[in-house]
Amino acid sequence: xxxxxxxxxxxxxxxxxxxxxxxxxxxxxxxxxxxxxxxxxxxxxxxxxxxxxxxxxxxxxxxxxxxxxxxxxxxxxxxxxxxxxxxxxxxxxxxxxxxxxxxxxxxxxxxxxxxxx
Numbered sequence: 252x253x254x255x256x257x258x259x260x261x262x263x264x265x266x267x268x269x270x271x272x273x274x275x276x277x278x279x280x281x282x283x284x285x286x287x288x289x290x291x292x293x294x295x296x297x298x299x300x301x302x303x304x305x306x307x308x309x310x311x312x313x314x315x316x317x318x319x320x321x322x323x324x325x326x327x328x329x330x331x332x333x334x335x336x337x338x339x340x341x342x343x344x345x346x347x348x349x350x351x352x353x354x355x356x357x358x359x360x361x362x363x364x365x366x367x368x
Contacts, residue, residue: 264324268320275314323353333347335355335359338358340356
């Protein structure tokens with residue numbers, strides 16, 4: 252992988268990280284802003300509870316992706332970026348372009364999704 256390609260992927264990873272952190276902060280602030288008040292009726296409380304739960308599930312997923320992005324940035328510092336953590340094979344450049352935080356090559360990713368890893 253060339254230095255130019257690494258720089259482009261680093262920028263993508265850093266942009267994704269910034270977006271995830273911004274989304275987390277927004278969700279956290281929304282949760283504080285919608286604390287149950289005495290003036291809310293039961294429908295408002297139900298709507299706020301649903302929204303909080305939905306945002307919590309999003310933030311949980313975002314935290315997982317954020318961890319993958321941070322791991323990818325660490326691998327990018329060394330020589331392990333673009334190499335499958337399972338089989339050690341180089342990943343296809345198109346895979347890294349699409350999902351720069353990917354940990355597995357396509358075949359290992361399929362096995363993981365089937366629960367075989």
